[in-house]
Amino acid sequence: MLTIIYLIAITAEAMTGALAAGRRNMDIFGVAVIAFLTALGGGTVRDIVLGRFPIGWTQHPEYIYLVLFAGMAAIPLARTIHRLSPVFLFLDALGLVAFTLIGCSVALEMKYAEPVIIMAGMITGIAGGVIRDVLCNRVPVVFRQELYASVSFIVALAYLLMSKLGIPEGITITTGFVVGVTLRMLALRWHLSLPVFSWEAK
Amino acid sequence: MLTIIYLIAITAEAMTGALAAGRRNMDIFGVAVIAFLTALGGGTVRDIVLGRFPIGWTQHPEYIYLVLFAGMAAIPLARTIHRLSPVFLFLDALGLVAFTLIGCSVALEMKYAEPVIIMAGMITGIAGGVIRDVLCNRVPVVFRQELYASVSFIVALAYLLMSKLGIPEGITITTGFVVGVTLRMLALRWHLSLPVFSWEAK
Amino acid sequence: MLTIIYLIAITAEAMTGALAAGRRNMDIFGVAVIAFLTALGGGTVRDIVLGRFPIGWTQHPEYIYLVLFAGMAAIPLARTIHRLSPVFLFLDALGLVAFTLIGCSVALEMKYAEPVIIMAGMITGIAGGVIRDVLCNRVPVVFRQELYASVSFIVALAYLLMSKLGIPEGITITTGFVVGVTLRMLALRWHLSLPVFSWEAK
Numbered sequence: 001m002l003t004i005i006y007l008i009a010i011t012a013e014a015m016t017g018a019l020a021a022g023r024r025n026m027d028i029f030g031v032a033v034i035a036f037l038t039a040l041g042g043g044t045v046r047d048i049v050l051g052r053f054p055i056g057w058t059q060h061p062e063y064i065y066l067v068l069f070a071g072m073a074a075i076p077l078a079r080t081i082h083r084l085s086p087v088f089l090f091l092d093a094l095g096l097v098a099f100t101l102i103g104c105s106v107a108l109e110m111k112y113a114e115p116v117i118i119m120a121g122m123i124t125g126i127a128g129g130v131i132r133d134v135l136c137n138r139v140p141v142v143f144r145q146e147l148y149a150s151v152s153f154i155v156a157l158a159y160l161l162m163s164k165l166g167i168p169e170g171i172t173i174t175t176g177f178v179v180g181v182t183l184r185m186l187a188l189r190w191h192l193s194l195p196v197f198s199w200e201a202k
Numbered sequence: 203m204l205t206i207i208y209l210i211a212i213t214a215e216a217m218t219g220a221l222a223a224g225r226r227n228m229d230i231f232g233v234a235v236i237a238f239l240t241a242l243g244g245g246t247v248r249d250i251v252l253g254r255f256p257i258g259w260t261q262h263p264e265y266i267y268l269v270l271f272a273g274m275a276a277i278p279l280a281r282t283i284h285r286l287s288p289v290f291l292f293l294d295a296l297g298l299v300a301f302t303l304i305g306c307s308v309a310l311e312m313k314y315a316e317p318v319i320i321m322a323g324m325i326t327g328i329a330g331g332v333i334r335d336v337l338c339n340r341v342p343v344v345f346r347q348e349l350y351a352s353v354s355f356i357v358a359l360a361y362l363l364m365s366k367l368g369i370p371e372g373i374t375i376t377t378g379f380v381v382g383v384t385l386r387m388l389a390l391r392w393h394l395s396l397p398v399f400s401w402e403a404k
Numbered sequence: 405m406l407t408i409i410y411l412i413a414i415t416a417e418a419m420t421g422a423l424a425a426g427r428r429n430m431d432i433f434g435v436a437v438i439a440f441l442t443a444l445g446g447g448t449v450r451d452i453v454l455g456r457f458p459i460g461w462t463q464h465p466e467y468i469y470l471v472l473f474a475g476m477a478a479i480p481l482a483r484t485i486h487r488l489s490p491v492f493l494f495l496d497a498l499g500l501v502a503f504t505l506i507g508c509s510v511a512l513e514m515k516y517a518e519p520v521i522i523m524a525g526m527i528t529g530i531a532g533g534v535i536r537d538v539l540c541n542r543v544p545v546v547f548r549q550e551l552y553a554s555v556s557f558i559v560a561l562a563y564l565l566m567s568k569l570g571i572p573e574g575i576t577i578t579t580g581f582v583v584g585v586t587l588r589m590l591a592l593r594w595h596l597s598l599p600v601f602s603w604e605a606k
Contacts, residue, residue, distance in 0.1 A: 023401055030344075044251070048250060051459065054314070055251060055253065058315065061316065112462055113463070119468070134538060139540065193431060194431035197422070197435050199427055231557075232546075250453075257455065260517065263517040263520065277601050
């Protein structure tokens with residue numbers, strides 16, 4: 001089940017990455033790169049930081065084909081994707097939770113310390129978007145928009161606590177999805193966001 | 203032969219990196235860093251993604267000295283390099299092909315899957331330029347200019363096919379250079395480029 | 405002693421990172437990320453480049469808590485930190501030297517070649533600031549301001565020479581701090597900087 005959601009999520013992430021590239025007038029190669037990194041960049045950074053080689057997607061060429069295909073498909077479908085943006089926001093929320101849970105479980109299996117497990121989940125969840133924004137030359141939106149990283153943090157924390165308590169993985173994962181997706185949807189609906197720190201030297 | 207072309211290529215890349223740093227008014231340390239990363243950054247990213255440690259240039263201090271020297275030499279020679287830019291575009295094309303072939307052969311040797319081999323070649327070929335542009339705070343030109351990444355892709359694909367067919371490496375490498383450099387030169391001459399995806403949400 | 409200076413330095417770096425995030429109106433999560441990367445990003449890049457896994461801070465959760473706490477604490481203290489900026493410039497100079505010495509000793513222990521040892525020291529010293537600036541979407545200041553990377557270079561070179569000469573580590577480290585911090589303070593006082601390479605194609 002987590003795998004299916006993961007596949008849907010990387011497809012959706014690749015498509016939104018492609019649209020971001022289109023806003024910067026990139027050529028189709030640039031679109032492919034941004035689509036790839038938006039979808040698989042988070043897992044790549046996590047694997048490098050955890051020293052987990054070979055990196056996940058290098059052992060799954062089918063993921064590579066999938067995200068490249070999705071990125072290319074986004075070009076003719078741009079208008080449709082834009083019209084369906086509520087659907088994509090939902091898929092993106094699913095992906096955020098799926099990536100976070102996968103990242104946590106990888107770090108847990110490698111027996112890293114607790115804060116590292118939480119960070120591994122969050123890196124997997126959000127680094128793809130950060131890379132996309134850096135390559136598109138803008139300040140990463142995850143640092144400035146509605147609750148996003150916070151959702152990843154809460155899901156990671158819940159996963160870690162429930163794992164420590166010995167709760168069966170199925171229940172842990174389901175809880176993560178219910179809590180995470182609901183929170184993200186509510187944040188989008190009511191424009192919930194973290195307090196902003198604005199500082200200007202006088 | 204490939205090694206000699208490689209050395210010429212990293213020298214040329216370091217010099218063009220230095221000029222890019224000069225356009226941003228960096229100090230000579232910044233020039234050295236950008237020269238280094240433009241020349242050796244692609245191989246560094248490839249080695250990290252493939253989990254291949256120690257990273258190539260750490261075992262070849264002479265490469266480090268060479269690219270730093272080339273970057274520094276570019277400062278008094280800036281006008282000359284600019285006047286010779288057709289020569290540098292040719293050297294850059296040589297480098298693009300050499301980097302791509304080296305990247306593919308490294309991944310092939312490590313028994314990675316086929317799309318990973320192609321990606322390893324392309325990463326080696328183009329990541330240096332991407333890092334240079336991100337540090338100089340602009341959208342990477344390889345995502346927007348004449349055929350560049352596409353040349354790397356075609357060379358990588360040709361290399362992979364010819365290796366699978368058991369064609370001797372000498373012929374494979376020669377073919378890669380002839381095809382790749384010719385294609386890149388034609389693309390520059392006739393301003394061939396990939397279709398651009400321009401998208402603006404309405 | 406080096407450890408205590410290190411802890412003071414990562415605290416100070418985290419705080420200045422937080423202020424940089426505040427200038428970009430990031431939310432408190434963004435502040436935490438920038439604080440973390442400014443303080444621990446240099447060591448992370450060094451460990452990845454040297455292929456040294458697990459990465460340092462993953463084995464020291466207390467460092468993670470410390471820099472996150474410091475970053476958060478910087479928010480209410482922003483005005484005070486700004487008023488104390490001479491103090492922070494001094495702490496930053498201490499940190500620059502401490503990071504450089506630690507980076508060199510890590511690479512030396514792993515038996516890397518001499519230029520790699522120097523680069524490991526410099527990466528540890530300055531990469532955190534570079535990452536901070538890239539994520540805040542500006543050209544890295546270490547490439548453009550008063551002697552900073554040069555101080556790291558001189559400290560690294562001195563460390564390497566004195567180690568080769570078999571001078572006891574205590575003396576080497578003390579010399580590094582005296583020379584490095586003095587040089588940095590003088591550079592700030594008299595606005596010493598490396599020559600700038602300004603280049604505009606005509």
